[in-house]
Amino acid sequence: MPHTMDPKKNHLLAALPEAEWLRCRGFLEPVDLPLGQVLYESGRPMSHVYFPCNAIVSLLFVMENGASAEIAVVGNEGIVGISLFMGGGSTPSRAVVQSAGLGYRMRAGALTEEFNRSGPLMHLLLRYTQALITQMAQTAACNRHHSLDQQLCRWLLLSLDRLQGDELVMTQELIANMLGVRREGVTEAALKLQKLGLIRYARGHISVLDRAGLEQRSCECYGVVKKEYDRLLPERRAT
Known part of the structure; x- marks a missing residue:
């Protein structure tokens, strides 16, 4: 293709x-x-x-x-x-x-x-690097201090921000490997979000049904990362 x-x-x-x-x-x-x-x-x-x-x-x-x-x-x-x-x-x-x-x-x-x-180009890449470092630091703090379903919400929101649309193709095993947790934990967290009507998960496809609800259930880590990206790379908001 x-x-x-x-x-x-x-x-x-x-x-x-x-x-x-x-x-x-x-x-x-x-x-x-x-x-x-x-x-x-x-x-x-x-x-x-x-x-x-x-x-x-x-x-x-x-x-x-x-x-x-x-x-x-x-x-x-x-x-x-x-x-x-x-x-x-x-x-x-x-x-x-x-x-x-x-x-x-x-x-x-x-x-x-x-x-x-x-x-x-140099200044743009350095600002991006600062934002990326913030994401790395916040991810470490999130993994240490917040629940798995909060981490999953953060991860879903960050991934959606980097794609067009409201659907991700992702197995629970792969999500577990990304988050460094057991697959059973991801299954339980995903089912909880599905019962709340925030996502729909079937055969490796995750559809976000209620983004605002997902943001509300997420910990503050997602907001910290997004705010820093928007502050350092304001052109993101215009695309």
């Missing part, structure tokens, strides 16, 4: 001033992002950064015994591979596509060259 997605479906690319956009678009390569694809592994050099358009990528921290937990999600608001322009070149986390879709990638050298111009 030909890739026809507009690169400016990614909010960071859409926010670039015209001169930077014209320079960067020649470096962008369309890519399919199928479910489960690993974009980079822990400790390995990164060759590209990725700009999802209608896919969601999960950043996971993997323990020595193979257990993992999600530390952040990236979708059409952002970029996967911040270590490339932050100077690290690699990261202890793993990036895995959790919701299939399309996106664009840029070679590491091209991104670094553009970043080192110290222009609008």
